Amino acid sequence: MNDPTPLRRQKRPMMNSRATTRAKSNLLGIAADHGGFELKQYLFGMLRAAGHRVKDFGDKKRQPKDDYPDFVVPLARAVAGGQVHRGIAICGSGVGASIAANKVTGVRACLIHEAFSAHQGVEDDNLNMICLGGLVIGHATAWELLQIFLAARFIGAERHLRRVAKVATLERTASEEAE
Numbered sequence: 001m002n003d004p005t006p007l008r009r010q011k012r013p014m015m016n017s018r019a020t021t022r023a024k025s026n027l028l029g030i031a032a033d034h035g036g037f038e039l040k041q042y043l044f045g046m047l048r049a050a051g052h053r054v055k056d057f058g059d060k061k062r063q064p065k066d067d068y069p070d071f072v073v074p075l076a077r078a079v080a081g082g083q084v085h086r087g088i089a090i091c092g093s094g095v096g097a098s099i100a101a102n103k104v105t106g107v108r109a110c111l112i113h114e115a116f117s118a119h120q121g122v123e124d125d126n127l128n129m130i131c132l133g134g135l136v137i138g139h140a141t142a143w144e145l146l147q148i149f150l151a152a153r154f155i156g157a158e159r160h161l162r163r164v165a166k167v168a169t170l171e172r173t174a175s176e177e178a179e
Contacts, residue, residue, distance in 0.1 A: 028150075029084035031057035031071035034064050035092025036134030039142055043088060046143050052150075055084060072100045079128050080106035087129040088146060094133035101129050105171045108164075113137055118145045122152035126164050 028047060032040035037059060047054045057075040059066050068091040079087040079101075087109070089097035094111040101109035109129035112118050113136065121127035130149045132142050154160070 026053070026085045027083070028052055028054045028086055028088065029057055029075045029078050030054055030088040030090075031059075031075040031097075032090035032134060033059060033066050033068040033071060033092070033097075034062050035068075036090025036094075036097070036132065037062045039132065039134035039137070039139060040088075040090050042139045043090075043142060043146060047146075068096045069100045072097045073104065076101040076104035076107045076109065076129065080104050085128075086150065089129055089131045090134045091131075092133060092135040094131040094136065098131040101131065105175060106168075108167070112145055112149065113141075115145065115148055118148040119152040122149060123155045124160050124163075126154045126160070 030040055030044055030047070040056075044054055044056060055078070057078070058071040068089075072089045072091070075084070075087045075089055078084045087101070087107075089101050089109065091097040094113070098109050098111045101107050107129055108121075108125060108127050109131050110117065110121050110125075110127055111131045111133070112121065113133065118130065121130075127149070130146065132145070137145075
């Protein structure tokens with residue numbers, strides 16, 4: 001039986017979307033509330049040490065009464081608007097960060113705690129934000145998953161383009177219905 005966890009390193013162009021074409025040369029964004037603060041600080045340092053440019057969307061210090069939407073939503077807007085290439089959102093479980101990020105049109109965020117989804121979500125679904133649970137996952141595992149996520153590229157096969165387009169249509173329809 002084939003092990004689905006190894007990275008599939010296929011070099012194909014990323015989907016030509018507003019966010020990917022305008023993103024500032026692979027600038028990454030990271031955000032966390034108090035539940036993800038320690039993990040955010042660790043990952044921020046690891047990303048910088050690995051040579052990545054990273055913008056910290058906060059919180060800048062641990063504040064037990066802060067709220068994840070205050071940091072995750074500005075990050076998600078920056079991803080959707082192309083100011084950052086990909087985003088890393090962290091809260092205690094990762095669930096709230098994922099919910100908040102996905103409320104922003106153009107964001108495809110997912111809670112990731114294992115290797116297969118870290119690359120498959122990018123390759124097949126054009127995932128542009130990874131969400132992690134700072135109280136759920138260890139630092140070493142989070143770093144490994146983040147490296148896998150960042151190394152992955154959207155495959156852009158017809159079936160993947162079709163599915164991503166259907167999701168984008170759903171976003172537009174839901175947005176129009178809300179107005």
